[in-house]
Amino acid sequence: MLTTLYWLTQDLRIDDNPALMRAAQSDALLCVFCVNQRWFNPHRYHISSMGSHRWHFLQQSLDTLSDTLEVQGQHLYIEYGYPEQQLIGLIARHKINRLVCSRQFGSDERKVLKLLAERFPKLDIEEVDATTLYDQTQLPMTPLQLLKGFTPFRKQAEQLPVPPPAQAPMSLPRPVLRAVSIQATPEWIPGSYRRPAASQAQRSIAAIGGGERAGKDHLRRYFESTLPSSYKQVRDQLDGWENSSKLSPWLNFGCLSLRRVAQTLSQYEKTHGSNESTQWLFFELLWREYYQWLALAQGDKLYSIKGISNKPQHGCLHPERYQKWCHGNTPWPLVNACMRQLKETGYLSNRGRQIAASCFVNELGMDWRYGAAWFEHQLIDYDVAVNWGNWQYIAGVGVDPRGGRHFDIEKQTALYDPHGTYIERWAPDAPEPVLDSVDAADWPIA
Numbered sequence: 001m002l003t004t005l006y007w008l009t010q011d012l013r014i015d016d017n018p019a020l021m022r023a024a025q026s027d028a029l030l031c032v033f034c035v036n037q038r039w040f041n042p043h044r045y046h047i048s049s050m051g052s053h054r055w056h057f058l059q060q061s062l063d064t065l066s067d068t069l070e071v072q073g074q075h076l077y078i079e080y081g082y083p084e085q086q087l088i089g090l091i092a093r094h095k096i097n098r099l100v101c102s103r104q105f106g107s108d109e110r111k112v113l114k115l116l117a118e119r120f121p122k123l124d125i126e127e128v129d130a131t132t133l134y135d136q137t138q139l140p141m142t143p144l145q146l147l148k149g150f151t152p153f154r155k156q157a158e159q160l161p162v163p164p165p166a167q168a169p170m171s172l173p174r175p176v177l178r179a180v181s182i183q184a185t186p187e188w189i190p191g192s193y194r195r196p197a198a199s200q201a202q203r204s205i206a207a208i209g210g211g212e213r214a215g216k217d218h219l220r221r222y223f224e225s226t227l228p229s230s231y232k233q234v235r236d237q238l239d240g241w242e243n244s245s246k247l248s249p250w251l252n253f254g255c256l257s258l259r260r261v262a263q264t265l266s267q268y269e270k271t272h273g274s275n276e277s278t279q280w281l282f283f284e285l286l287w288r289e290y291y292q293w294l295a296l297a298q299g300d301k302l303y304s305i306k307g308i309s310n311k312p313q314h315g316c317l318h319p320e321r322y323q324k325w326c327h328g329n330t331p332w333p334l335v336n337a338c339m340r341q342l343k344e345t346g347y348l349s350n351r352g353r354q355i356a357a358s359c360f361v362n363e364l365g366m367d368w369r370y371g372a373a374w375f376e377h378q379l380i381d382y383d384v385a386v387n388w389g390n391w392q393y394i395a396g397v398g399v400d401p402r403g404g405r406h407f408d409i410e411k412q413t414a415l416y417d418p419h420g421t422y423i424e425r426w427a428p429d430a431p432e433p434v435l436d437s438v439d440a441a442d443w444p445i446a
């Protein structure tokens with residue numbers, strides 16, 4: 001008798017979910033999602049990993065998945081606490097002999113799997129490639145070769161056929177447990193994270209909401225328009241719903257599969273023709289793919305101040321500068337607008353992220369990891385591999401052959417906000433005249 005525990009993480013969907021397909025090949029099935037208490041505790045960068053924007057999106061995604069599984073006679077068990085403890089308890093209590101999950105790219109999750117393997121030597125643990133375009137066995141490069149940069153990876157990956165997405169399984173095995181007991185939300189989830197009233201903004205990620213159904217609708221609408229054909233011309237704009245696909249939150253929770261998105265793009269190209277823009281969109285999906293495998297190759301180095309490059313960096317944190325940057329009160333109106341949009345909506349364009357990150361590293365001269373941690377807390381589309389990989393890149397400790405990026409804020413303002421509309425919308429008040437109110441040379445006062 002095969003009793004499988006399917007540990008859901010960033011694969012919150014039924015469609016094209018190879019991990020679910022694999023888990024479904026058993027006699028009885030227990031589907032579990034662990035809400036990790038550590039996400040809500042301040043960590044070494046003095047802030048928690050999970051902010052309210054992402055938490056709301058996650059809750060909606062779990063609600064949708066739970067409804068879909070119920071229709072198929074299954075249940076989604078949501079466990080609150082420390083995943084290793086929750087999983088150990090469930091495996092022991094329900095005589096689980098196989099654990100299936102999607103491949104984990106973050107080192108914390110990998111440590112949970114290692115611990116389970118040590119605790120239950122007879123447990124069959126299967127990691128399935130359910131969140132990437134390619135399976136690990138198809139990868140065109142070894143982990144060591146990945147460290148050479150994105151371009152060699154892209155050139156080889158472009159030659160590979162993207163595996164076709166699979167349909168949802170027709171039926172699922174019987175549930176290990178018949179009834180679900182609804183757990184009260186634990187007190188360690190901040191009260192201020194309660195679900196907000198529906199967003200007034202008609203076109204925003206929060207208005208569409210998390211979950212597979214919402215993600216599929218959004219994907220369909222984007223590719224029913226002709227926006228993909230002009231993506232390259234507008235993708236660097238700072239604001240505006242239509243300037244990029246806004247697929248990232250659904251991709252990162254796995255409400256949409258990357259293969260489904262790639263297939264939809266390829267169908268779009270068959271109907272409307274392929275051009276520089278549609279190719280660029282695929283190129284961006286490849287960046288996402290690349291960062292996942294790079295994170296796996298790096299392990300804990302992803303979070304090290306010297307990054308992959310092993311370049312010595314200064315590790316300073318200036319509390320006043322940090323606060324001003326986080327809340328959009330710096331002397332640079334463009335950076336303020338970016339940071340306030342991020343805090344208010346959980347989303348920031350790619351260009352906005354680059355400008356804000358470059359300011360943190362270059363103008364403020366601080367340890368890039370504090371900036372990455374603030375993004376992690378705020379972003380609705382946070383992904384461990386993509387966020388920390390992009391921060392390394394900007395800080396000059398990643399795979400950038402140019403050794404880091406310094407964006408000239410004045411030039412960026414002239415290029416991307418020539419009429420001041422973006423600044424007027426997000427940070428209309430006068431910026432702080434000075435960066436530091438305390439001159440380091442005068443301190444401490446005797």
Ligand SMILES: Cc1cc2nc3c(=O)[nH]c(=O)nc-3n(C[C@H](O)[C@H](O)[C@H](O)COP(=O)(O)OP(=O)(O)OC[C@H]3O[C@@H](n4cnc5c(N)ncnc54)[C@H](O)[C@@H]3O)c2cc1C
Binds near residue numbers: 291351354381391
């Ligand atoms: C400092 C910094 C931090 C970032 N943190 C994250 C993060 O935590 N999560 C995240 O999904 N993206 C992150 N990005 C990448 C990028 O900014 C977002 O993916 C993008 O803005 C999401 O909007 P979109 O879906 O409309 O993107 P589109 O422009 O429509 O691109 C389509 C998809 O391609 C992928 N993609 C686009 N740009 C990148 C990129 N630079 N690197 C890797 N993949 C990319 C995303 O999956 C995106 O959804 C970060 C970028 C920077 C500079």
